[in-house]
Amino acid sequence: xxxxxxxxxxxxxxxxxxxxxxxxxxxxxxxxxxxxxxxxxxxxxxxxxxxxxxxxxxxxxxxxxxxxxxxxxxxxxxxxxxxxxxxxxxxxxxxxxxxxxxxxxxxxxxxxxxxxxxxxxxxxxxxxxxxxxxxxxxxxxxxxxxxxxxxxxxxxxxxxxxxxxxxxxxxxxxxxxxxxxxxxxxxxxxxxxxxxxxxxxxxxxxxxxxxxxxxxxxxxxxxxxxxxxxxxxxxxxxxxxxxxxxxxxxxxxxxxxxxxxxxxxxxxxxxxxxxxxxxxxxxxxxxxxxx
Amino acid sequence: xxxxxxxxxxxxxxxxxxxxxxxxxxxxxxxxxxxxxxxxxxxxxxxxxxxxxxxxxxxxxxxxxxxxxxxxxxxxxxxxxxxxxxxxxxxxxxxxxxxxxxxxxxxxxxxxxxxxxxxxxxxxxxxxxxxxxxxxxxxxxxxxxxxxxxxxxxxxxxxxxxxxxxxxxxxx
Numbered sequence: 001x002x003x004x005x006x007x008x009x010x011x012x013x014x015x016x017x018x019x020x021x022x023x024x025x026x027x028x029x030x031x032x033x034x035x036x037x038x039x040x041x042x043x044x045x046x047x048x049x050x051x052x053x054x055x056x057x058x059x060x061x062x063x064x065x066x067x068x069x070x071x072x073x074x075x076x077x078x079x080x081x082x083x084x085x086x087x088x089x090x091x092x093x094x095x096x097x098x099x100x101x102x103x104x105x106x107x108x109x110x111x112x113x114x115x116x117x118x119x120x121x122x123x124x125x126x127x128x129x130x131x132x133x134x135x136x137x138x139x140x141x142x143x144x145x146x147x148x149x150x151x152x153x154x155x156x157x158x159x160x161x162x163x164x165x166x167x168x169x170x171x172x173x174x175x176x177x178x179x180x181x182x183x184x185x186x187x188x189x190x191x192x193x194x195x196x197x198x199x200x201x202x203x204x205x206x207x208x209x210x211x212x213x214x215x216x217x218x219x220x221x222x223x224x225x226x227x228x229x230x231x232x233x234x235x236x237x238x239x240x241x242x243x244x245x246x247x248x249x250x251x252x253x254x255x256x257x258x259x260x261x262x263x264x265x266x267x268x269x270x271x272x273x274x275x276x277x278x279x280x281x282x283x284x285x286x287x288x289x290x291x
Numbered sequence: 292x293x294x295x296x297x298x299x300x301x302x303x304x305x306x307x308x309x310x311x312x313x314x315x316x317x318x319x320x321x322x323x324x325x326x327x328x329x330x331x332x333x334x335x336x337x338x339x340x341x342x343x344x345x346x347x348x349x350x351x352x353x354x355x356x357x358x359x360x361x362x363x364x365x366x367x368x369x370x371x372x373x374x375x376x377x378x379x380x381x382x383x384x385x386x387x388x389x390x391x392x393x394x395x396x397x398x399x400x401x402x403x404x405x406x407x408x409x410x411x412x413x414x415x416x417x418x419x420x421x422x423x424x425x426x427x428x429x430x431x432x433x434x435x436x437x438x439x440x441x442x443x444x445x446x447x448x449x450x451x452x453x454x455x456x457x458x459x460x461x462x463x
Contacts, residue, residue: 009401014434038443040399045347046391048366050373051459057451058395061444083349104458105451109444158349159362166353193312193348200410200418201383205313205344238425277432279425 001129003075003120004066005033006085008230009041010078014238015230017274021259022077022122024273028266029130029138036062037069042081045197056098057105059088064106064113073118075125077259079229080196083155086119086162121156122259123228124163127171132178140267142180144290148261149187149222150176151213153194153232167191172226172258179265189216194235203242210235211243214251224285226258233257238279254282264289295367297359301325307351307361317341321351321361324368333368338377342368343384383414396449399442404435 011019026033039062047055063085066074076082092099092115099115106112126135150172157164164171169191176183192213195206213236217225227233237255244251256278263273264286275282301322308320318339319327327336336342345365352362369388372378378385390409394401411418419426429435 010403012400012440013403013436014429016434038399040442040444040448041395041401043395044391044401045366046388047395048347048363049369049385049388050392051370051455052363052366053455054452057455058448061447061451101455101458105454108454109447109450111447154346154348154350159352159360161353191350193346193350196346196348197384197387198344198346200407200415201387202344203421205316209312209346238429241424242421277434279428279432 001030002032002034002072003125004069004072005035006039006042006062006066006074006076006081007035008076008078008081010230014234015078015257017260017277018077018230018233018257020272020274021257021263024268025259025263025266028263028268029126029135031125031130033075034070034072036066036074038065042084044080044084053098053101053105055084056088056091056102059085060092060102060106060113061109061111063088063117063119064111066117067113073120073125075120075122077122077228079121079153079155080231082119082121083158083160086160089115089117089119090160121163121228123156123171123175126175128163132174135175136178139179139265141265141289141291143176143261143265144180144182146181146285146288147184147221147223148176148181149184149217149220149225150190150258151187151217151225151227151232151236152190153227153229154191154196156228172228175258175262176226179262184220184222187216187220187222189213192216194232196231196235199235199239204246206235207239207243207246210239211247211249214240214243214253215249217253218251222253223288224261224282225253225255226261227255228258240280252280254278254280254285256282256285261285295360295364297357298325298328298364300357301329301359302357304356306354306356310350310354312348312350313344313346317344321365324364325359325361328364333371334377337368337372337375338379340379340382341365342372343379343382383410386410386414396452397445398439399445399448400440402439404437405439
């Protein structure tokens with residue numbers, strides 16, 4: 001099994017552990033990842049705020065390279081990159097104007113793109129291509145008794161909803177059940193917004209949103225929150241001390257990329273999963289998993 | 292904006308406003324934004340804090356019974372606000388947007404450290420102090436590399452924008 005791989009900008013800095021743990025997990029599962037050559041920023045939400053067509057054009061540069069590089073699907077780990085790239089395909093199919101403009105811009109730099117490169121979220125690949133049975137068979141350290149709060153975040157299944165439900169996604173629940181965890185399937189904040197970039201521009205608003213998610217996880221007795229997006233992970237993890245001082249709380253909840261926790265179940269060394277990079281110590285999680 | 296004409300069939304049910312995680316802080320909720328848009332009071336909503344409080348969570352978009360792409364509409368209004376310089380005085384979001392794009396145009400990728408440094412220096416002097424504890428932790432853990440990663444094809448980003456600039460000018 002082979003995929004082209006789009007790490008995204010955060011995976012080179014604040015979200016480095018997501019990239020490290022993704023590569024480790026995929027290797028354990030026998031999935032080959034070939035990094036997309038000379039990929040650029042997906043455009044994120046900022047490009048949509050200047051000129052919509054620019055955002056589709058710069059996203060399409062990546063997809064055009066992907067098409068040139070090979071026939072494998074493009075696997076994306078960041079929720080926001082995934083949505084931006086998949087949305088570009090969708091809008092190119094829906095609108096002839098978008099299609100033409102994007103190709104005009106690409107032609108100006110000697111490229112072209114027909115809008116058909118499949119963009120796949122890593123969880124989509126894990127659940128639907130690798131399969132839960134195959135994953136379960138490779139577990140060497142079941143997460144028995146570990147209370148996992150699956151945090152999906154906004155752009156996991158919204159707005160596209162191609163591999164999971166937009167209102168009640170379940171894939172991450174099923175995934176961690178296969179790894180033996182005690183998944184908090186009723187985690188009420190699983191789809192609540194973390195505030196995204198607002199942590200930098202409107203901190204009061206974002207801190208309150210994170211407070212609500214952390215409170216929900218604590219009330220459920222979560223040992224760990226798992227995330228599939230570098231921005232969600234950073235907001236919920238890095239900003240816990242700020243949330244605590246703003247709301248008089250004492251949260252100290254480990255937040256991990258879902259691939260980090262999966263890697264532990266698959267027998268990877270914590271160093272191969274970037275676990276030392278977390279701002280909230282993951283030691284209690286490691287201690288809670290039966291050896 | 293593809294399928295933007297759909298705002299004509301909004302039935303003002305308010306599902307968008309009820310689904311929005313930040314509507315309680317907005318001058319006008321998303322439902323009111325659509326009403327104002329249709330009533331020709333675009334200037335009011337473009338100047339409001341509403342559009343800058345949209346987190347792009349897409350809750351409204353997936354729930355709208357008329358399939359109006361409300362998040363995209365918010366982006367459209369952000370673009371109008373930036374284009375006609377109708378920005379709320381205290382809003383830091385437009386600067387963040389601009390610096391993000393400058394960053395990507397220059398390197399081809401977003402250099403998070405550079406983006407944050409520029410934002411702090413120009414828009415939020417207090418941030419370095421509030422961020423110091425976390426910043427140090429992230430830096431020590433290797434999560435804040437100082438050097439930007441540059442792509443080989445970085446000129447392509449600017450060239451594509453220039454092409455689209457020319458197309459826009461031609462259309463007007």
